[in-house]
Amino acid sequence: MLPFKGQCLRFFLNQTANSIDDHSQAKYENLSESYKEFGGRIGEHNLRSSHENFSAMQDQRADAKGTFSTLEDGYNKDAILQPHDADIEHVIAAKDIYSSTLLKAGTTDKELLDAMNDSGNLIFTNSSVNRSKRDVPLGEFLENSVPHPDKPGVRVMTIKGEQYELNEEDCNAALEQAQKVLNQHKSSAAVEIGMTAVKSGATMAVQQVVGMIVVETIDIFMDEIKVFSKEFKLFDEKGMVQNVKETKERLTQRLTQRFEERQIWAKAKTLGIEAGVSGALSVIPQILISMATKIPAFALGLIREGTLSCVRCVRIMSSNDENKLQSISIIMASTASAVVGLYVGRVISTGLASVPLLNQFNSQITAILSGLVVTAVPLVAIYVFDQNKSKFTFALGNKTTAEA
Structure with missing residues (x-):
């Protein structure tokens, strides 16, 4: 019966370890995925348009079209932005956010999408500016612009022959806000990683105590069975x-x-x-x-x-x-x-x-x-x-x- 006891003990320990692994699997399964693979797995539409914050801004733009009102351009608040010319812009590109190993290790898919589509990282801007910037960091994108000859603090971006004005102060404010909320998500991810490690250690420690009780009980019980069957x-x-x-x-x-x-x-x-x-x-x-x-x-x-x-x-x-x-x-x-x-x-x-x-x-x-x-x-x-x-x-x- 000794092999049976060893088999039972291994089964008990493995089941507990597996429960910890299963709990963490959702956070770790995307560590080896590229951004393209991640989008393919969860669906491209889920990266942006299906998120509640992104969807709310889509509704806001649709309402503005229906009432013939304007929207605020996050990169140039003094400009008039017509809703039919507006796109929803990720100040820090979703691809750039996804590249954070800390975020991927400390979040589930949903939590990672929340970081990408945080309301502090979303603004309205001209669709041409949005499509030209794409996944390029904002600071690097602004390097392609030139100072406005008559407006201090305003830069001019030429895109396909058309000129668009970007306010440096508004751009910096948008980037600062986006970086602030991203840091909050990274802090939460770091805490989650630490808590997962502590929880896993605590769970295994508790399991060890329970396992000791079970093993010692089994050991004595088996001795009694031997005595019972023979004497x-x-x-x-x-x-x-x-x-x-x-x-x-x-x-x-x-x-x-x-x-x-x-x-x-x-x-x-x-x-x-x-x-x-x-x-x-x-x-x-x-x-x-x-x-x-x-x-x-x-x-x-x-x-x-x-x-x-x-x-x-x-x-x-x-x-x-x-x-x-x-x-x-x-x-x-x-x-x-x-x-x-x-x-x-x-x-x-x-x-x-x-x-x-x-x-x-x-x-x-x-x-x-x-x-x-x-x-x-x-x-x-x-x-x-x-x-x-x-x-x-x-x-x-x-x-x-x-x-x-």
């Missing part, structure tokens, strides 16, 4: 009730001693989860003790049901049933081991749900402990049957025999 007597002078009582007391004593030896309480205090571990120390041992006390009944039930199942299968094989395999599968599905598995799993899961610390790992712990018990029951049944077969009563036809 436990169902029909000795003490009787079943007294034997079960002694087993329960022995388990409780050994579990308490083992938890003290492994300093589980000290680790719990370091993590601030004393209350959770207190519940765990109470619930997990009691669950296994409860299962241990029921193993005699489970073993006897398995012997009885196993015998009946064999008889039923033989009858089916010797019958004229056209669906023998299906009939046998129905019998096997209702065997005692299957019923025990469902019962034990429900009992363990219900017990774990009462302790928040353990409930975080409910499915993993339930799978391990129920698997342990279900594996133990058939082995115990074999030993019990072999050691006490002379005590059982078998019926053949109308004759009943019992050996002393």
Whole structure:
């Protein structure tokens, strides 16, 4: 049974690590993607037009067209910008924002799109200016302009033979605002990266404590199963009730001693989860003790049901049933081991749900402990049957025999 314990432990640890990986996967999956690949994966329209901030500005432009009003040009607020000449401009290009490894590592796709389309990074400007600038940084774009001969602080940009005026102060203000909101998103991403690291470490630390409890409990429980299968007597002078009582007391004593030896309480205090571990120390041992006390009944039930199942299968094989395999599968599905598995799993899961610390790992712990018990029951049944077969009563036809 030792390989089974190691397998269960690896399964428990892997499930917890996987949950952390799954939690972080959404933030890390775009680290190796180019901007073009990112757009292809989420849809080009989702990069801009479908975002709520971008969409709101589209509605604002449409309303301005309907009311024949003007819009404010973020690069030249003194100019008159007609809505049919206006485009929505990313002051810091979306592609440039996407190039930030910090943002990609600390955000999900949605959060990254929020950074690109933050209202502080969006302005209205002339469509020719917008299309000429494209993904070029604003400072580099302005280098292609010249000072206006008559207007201080105004630069003239020539695009396809047409001249457009850009106000240096307005451009700097727009860039400063865009950089401010981008820095806020980067700060949030940095905090998220740090919190993810702390949360992952804390989760693994808590998982380690819970894992220690489970492993130590399994270790002791397996020793008791060995003793039970080889030395436990169902029909000795003490009787079943007294034997079960002694087993329960022995388990409780050994579990308490083992938890003290492994300093589980000290680790719990370091993590601030004393209350959770207190519940765990109470619930997990009691669950296994409860299962241990029921193993005699489970073993006897398995012997009885196993015998009946064999008889039923033989009858089916010797019958004229056209669906023998299906009939046998129905019998096997209702065997005692299957019923025990469902019962034990429900009992363990219900017990774990009462302790928040353990409930975080409910499915993993339930799978391990129920698997342990279900594996133990058939082995115990074999030993019990072999050691006490002379005590059982078998019926053949109308004759009943019992050996002393």
